[in-house]
Amino acid sequence: MSYQIIKEKLDNRKLVILDGAMGSELEKSGAKMDKNLWCGTCSVEFPELVRKVHEDYIEAGADVITTNTYASTPISMKNYGLEDSIERFNQKSVEIAKKAIENSKKNIALAGSVSASGSYYKLGVKAMIPGFNEQLKILTEEGVDLIILEAMSSQADIVQTMIECSVKINIPVWLSVSCVIDDITKNVMLGYNDSMDSPPEIYENFENSLNRFAKLHKGPILIAHSDISVTGKAIEVAKKNFSGILGVYPNTGHYEKPHWKFADDVTPNDYLEYAKSWLKSGAQIIGGCCGLGVEEIKAIAVLKK
């Protein structure tokens, strides 16, 4: 476990392969999803299955794997009466991922996922700060190699607050946000659209967001949990407005609580073709989010040189 090899690849403009979705792969493997914490409980209830998903991603060619902590945010766990388990869930998730890396005998970097899941926007962004800090603290103390602020689906001020909390961290920080296309203006917007039941959430022009985030965040920015069809356009906008390293890990399918419904219209080979185009547009880190799993990561890993 080390970030050094990732840093060298990125500095030398090489492609880094990130893992794919955890939740939807766990669902495929038969793990039970929690109605509140989704796949967050799996690290404690199905540790073997979580480890197996990590191992499958390493085997498929991922250079970086991500802890199963997206859904175990302090604010969400407190809300569901699980405040006493915050440390345990997060620590356990790091332990499982480290074990998977150890078993592989490969030099794989471990990313700690700090998210805004369950961030209850109505409480105001200030109320989210202690939770962001707590999850950052637990994961860095447990020894992850980098942090991914998985701010996808979040409003710009939440993203900014997460960035502000992360600047004091002394390991590399990546940021992921999601994008949608505004049907009327056709502009790429910060926002998301992952449910069949509700219209897309559209927050602000992605250009503005990037300019704002780049003031404090110098690490890679990844367009994540966004539809494949939006991803290429979003990279183009990001390329013009952010001078740092870019990456992507899009979605396919949609969410119907507490399950991710798969869309089977994107084959691993299709995903490889998309990945080639994103690489050409300037993405240096490519992985997968909901609905994109081990087969897709295996398919795109051939792009590594």
Ligand SMILES: [Zn+2]
């Ligand atoms: Zn996703």
